[in-house]
Amino acid sequence: MKRPTIADIARRAGVSKGAVSYALNGQPGVSEATRQRIVAIAQEIGFNPNSAARALSGASARAVGLTLARPARILSIEPFFMGLISGFEAELAARSYALTLQVVATPEQEVEVYRRWWGERRIDGVIVTDLREDDVRIPVLQQLQLPAVVIGGPGDTGKIAQVWSDDAGAITETVRYLVALGHRRIARVGGLPDLLHTRTRTRAFEDVCTALGLNEAVTMPSDYTGEEGGRATRRLLIGADRPTAIIYDNDVMAVAGLAVAQEMGLAVPGDLSIVAWDDSPLCSLVHPPLTALSRDIAEYGAHAARELLAAIDGKQVSNVEAGTAHLTPRGSTAPPR
Amino acid sequence: MKRPTIADIARRAGVSKGAVSYALNGQPGVSEATRQRIVAIAQEIGFNPNSAARALSGASARAVGLTLARPARILSIEPFFMGLISGFEAELAARSYALTLQVVATPEQEVEVYRRWWGERRIDGVIVTDLREDDVRIPVLQQLQLPAVVIGGPGDTGKIAQVWSDDAGAITETVRYLVALGHRRIARVGGLPDLLHTRTRTRAFEDVCTALGLNEAVTMPSDYTGEEGGRATRRLLIGADRPTAIIYDNDVMAVAGLAVAQEMGLAVPGDLSIVAWDDSPLCSLVHPPLTALSRDIAEYGAHAARELLAAIDGKQVSNVEAGTAHLTPRGSTAPPR
DNA sequence: AGAATTTACTGAACCGGATAAGTTGTGGAG
DNA sequence: CTCCACAACTTATCCGGTTCAGTAAATTCT
Numbered sequence: 208m209k210r211p212t213i214a215d216i217a218r219r220a221g222v223s224k225g226a227v228s229y230a231l232n233g234q235p236g237v238s239e240a241t242r243q244r245i246v247a248i249a250q251e252i253g254f255n256p257n258s259a260a261r262a263l264s265g266a267s268a269r270a271v272g273l274t275l276a277r278p279a280r281i282l283s284i285e286p287f288f289m290g291l292i293s294g295f296e297a298e299l300a301a302r303s304y305a306l307t308l309q310v311v312a313t314p315e316q317e318v319e320v321y322r323r324w325w326g327e328r329r330i331d332g333v334i335v336t337d338l339r340e341d342d343v344r345i346p347v348l349q350q351l352q353l354p355a356v357v358i359g360g361p362g363d364t365g366k367i368a369q370v371w372s373d374d375a376g377a378i379t380e381t382v383r384y385l386v387a388l389g390h391r392r393i394a395r396v397g398g399l400p401d402l403l404h405t406r407t408r409t410r411a412f413e414d415v416c417t418a419l420g421l422n423e424a425v426t427m428p429s430d431y432t433g434e435e436g437g438r439a440t441r442r443l444l445i446g447a448d449r450p451t452a453i454i455y456d457n458d459v460m461a462v463a464g465l466a467v468a469q470e471m472g473l474a475v476p477g478d479l480s481i482v483a484w485d486d487s488p489l490c491s492l493v494h495p496p497l498t499a500l501s502r503d504i505a506e507y508g509a510h511a512a513r514e515l516l517a518a519i520d521g522k523q524v525s526n527v528e529a530g531t532a533h534l535t536p537r538g539s540t541a542p543p544r
Numbered sequence: 545m546k547r548p549t550i551a552d553i554a555r556r557a558g559v560s561k562g563a564v565s566y567a568l569n570g571q572p573g574v575s576e577a578t579r580q581r582i583v584a585i586a587q588e589i590g591f592n593p594n595s596a597a598r599a600l601s602g603a604s605a606r607a608v609g610l611t612l613a614r615p616a617r618i619l620s621i622e623p624f625f626m627g628l629i630s631g632f633e634a635e636l637a638a639r640s641y642a643l644t645l646q647v648v649a650t651p652e653q654e655v656e657v658y659r660r661w662w663g664e665r666r667i668d669g670v671i672v673t674d675l676r677e678d679d680v681r682i683p684v685l686q687q688l689q690l691p692a693v694v695i696g697g698p699g700d701t702g703k704i705a706q707v708w709s710d711d712a713g714a715i716t717e718t719v720r721y722l723v724a725l726g727h728r729r730i731a732r733v734g735g736l737p738d739l740l741h742t743r744t745r746t747r748a749f750e751d752v753c754t755a756l757g758l759n760e761a762v763t764m765p766s767d768y769t770g771e772e773g774g775r776a777t778r779r780l781l782i783g784a785d786r787p788t789a790i791i792y793d794n795d796v797m798a799v800a801g802l803a804v805a806q807e808m809g810l811a812v813p814g815d816l817s818i819v820a821w822d823d824s825p826l827c828s829l830v831h832p833p834l835t836a837l838s839r840d841i842a843e844y845g846a847h848a849a850r851e852l853l854a855a856i857d858g859k860q861v862s863n864v865e866a867g868t869a870h871l872t873p874r875g876s877t878a879p880p881r
Numbered sequence: 882a883g884a885a886t887t888t889a890c891t892g893a894a895c896c897g898g899a900t901a902a903g904t905t906g907t908g909g910a911g
Numbered sequence: 912c913t914c915c916a917c918a919a920c921t922t923a924t925c926c927g928g929t930t931c932a933g934t935a936a937a938t939t940c941t
Contacts, residue, residue: 237919265925
């Protein structure tokens with residue numbers, strides 16, 4: 208089956224290719240009557256502009272890129288990214304932008320992908336996740352002048368816009384809540400230590416614990432996997448003065464932590480309170496359901512997509528905070544026995 | 545920053561554009577010495593061929609498409625799709641194909657996306673998931689002559705290749721295992737009823753139950769969400785002659801079912817055995833860990849990607865079975881009390 | 882040695898849109 | 912009645928690759 212082109216439309220409408228282009232793009236240069244005739248023909252023969260031709264003649268590629276820099280086994284279970292993707296899509300589809308995905312292993316590989324995408328002119332912009340301190344990707348994106356939006360922050364990204372949620376505020380609220388319940392020994396199982404938002408959370412956690420006069424604010428570093436989360440939990444719980452509450456940096460680790468606690472004969476929430484960061488359906492599925500820091504991840508993604516599209520349109524975008532995670536208390540938190 | 549083009553390379557090498565094209569694509573028409581000189585220059589200036597120009601001049605777009613036709617809240621928690629995507633990527637990245645993603649709501653919308661992608665010449669082929677009976681997407685793909693691979697089946701897809709796993713065999717093995725443990729009342733919480741593989745599983749489940757002389761083979765239809773899975777479980781467990789074992793069509797529902805059973809005061813596996821279809825880390829996270837039907841989803845996806853790339857290359861591809869799911873017994877199955 | 886073939890290129894057309902520059906035709910102002 | 916401005920087009924060029932038709936020089940064959 209042959210794809211219809213603007214030349215086909217032009218022939219049927221008895222006008223030139225140029226007129227068709229003007230008509231379909233809402234540009235001046237054709238009368239309203241002709242425009243409607245052309246649009247009708249385009250509709251009728253099911254015309255879609257060849258994205259390659261469009262991209263080649265200077266217009267945008269109408270596509271944005273996203274790299275996922277986590278091992279496959281984490282990606283598959285971590286609901287965060289799929290939520291984010293759903294959010295992007297809602298926004299991108301509305302403006303018929305495509306989303307191009309690539310799974311990578313390291314930030315260096317990610318940089319390579321950006322360079323290739325840029326060179327191939329395959330995408331108009333990228334969404335960057337998992338910001339690190341002195342992130343190698345930022346200077347490359349600036350050098351390439353590739354429109355970008357960073358999810359996570361705040362950090363030093365120069366002119367590249369950031370969309371973030373107030374992680375420090377959320378963790379402060381959580382610790383205050385646990386202290387109000389009567390907890391004094393609160394630990395945390397953190398995410399990948401070199402991610403900027405992990406550092407932000409760790410610092411905020413330490414600050415609020417100090418401010419409230421809690422003896423120690425232990426953060427066990429982890430990697431978002433259930434195995435590591437469970438292991439970190441076990442290490443926290445075997446000590447003599449084990450914590451009475453643990454905050455997890457994602458829901459997967461929290462669920463794993465819950466299983467470990469139960470396996471060790473500890474009652475949740477009686478002996479141990481658990482708070483999960485990011486509230487996926489997973490948190491409500493387990494027993495007891497987990498108290499969680501909820502935020503609308505899809506909306507978070509949609510927000511980022513909107514910012515990126517604005518950046519692609521050449522608008523100056525600034526950093527925006529996309530709503531703080533709020534505590535959703537469920538069955539996994541209670542006063543300590 | 546200006547993107548280097550073959551014209552830049554040609555100028556620096558003192559040859560014509562055509563020669564550069566031949567050299568970089570391994571075509572005959574240039575001497576080995578010239579080729580190496582050109583390749584070296586391309587390397588040096590960091591040349592990447594403009595994908596739009598390439599696609600426009602008849603070559604492939606070097607991209608494949610995948611539509612995800614599930615609501616966002618399911619996508620985010622269902623590990624299956626991310627696993628599949630990881631598998632695709634492994635294969636696609638190796639041949640530097642891009643993956644274009646689109647989230648859609650209905651099969652009709654999906655068809656629209658295929659038509660648009662085809663019209664835009666944005667992709668070279670698509671991967672189709674969630675095959676239904678008399679699937680509306682199949683005739684469209686055939687009409688458009690868009691290379692495609694269907695995941696799931698076997699079904700009637702004409703010349704379009706299928707990659708599937710032997711679901712009937714897997715469910716038969718599972719029921720036999722449960723019966724060997726002493727179970728006589730086995731129920732099932734199924735996936736979306738109009739998906740072909742759900743029907744395949746339901747039929748196989750009924751067949752093996754009949755063959756083994758079990759009184760009834762109840763399948764509660766569901767939609768892969770935890771809520772629905774929990775609800776279906778509750779409905780199954782309130783009856784007088786409640787089942788002693790339940791097979792779930794995905795892991796999310798199985799985890800939800802486990803929580804419901806525990807909430808109703810039933811011991812797992814003492815009072816109720818649970819088997820999950822698809823073995824994500826989720827199954828090992830909960831307590832007790834779930835007996836599951838394991839299959840390598842990433843490899844499944846990689847397999848499909850390979851078939852699709854072969855189809856794009858014009859090779860005749862046939863239907864392939866990509867390995868049966870095998871039972872991984874864990875703590876959630878035992879003889880009934 | 883001369884013809885035939887092969888090698889190693891060059892030049893130009895082409896893909897399908899976007900767009901700048903040029904060409905009509907029409908209506909209103911002077 | 913003429914001139915001008917503007918709408919409504921057409922024509923031609925460009926984007927950056929691929930590829931086909933030439934062409935000159937080198938090599939092989941007889």
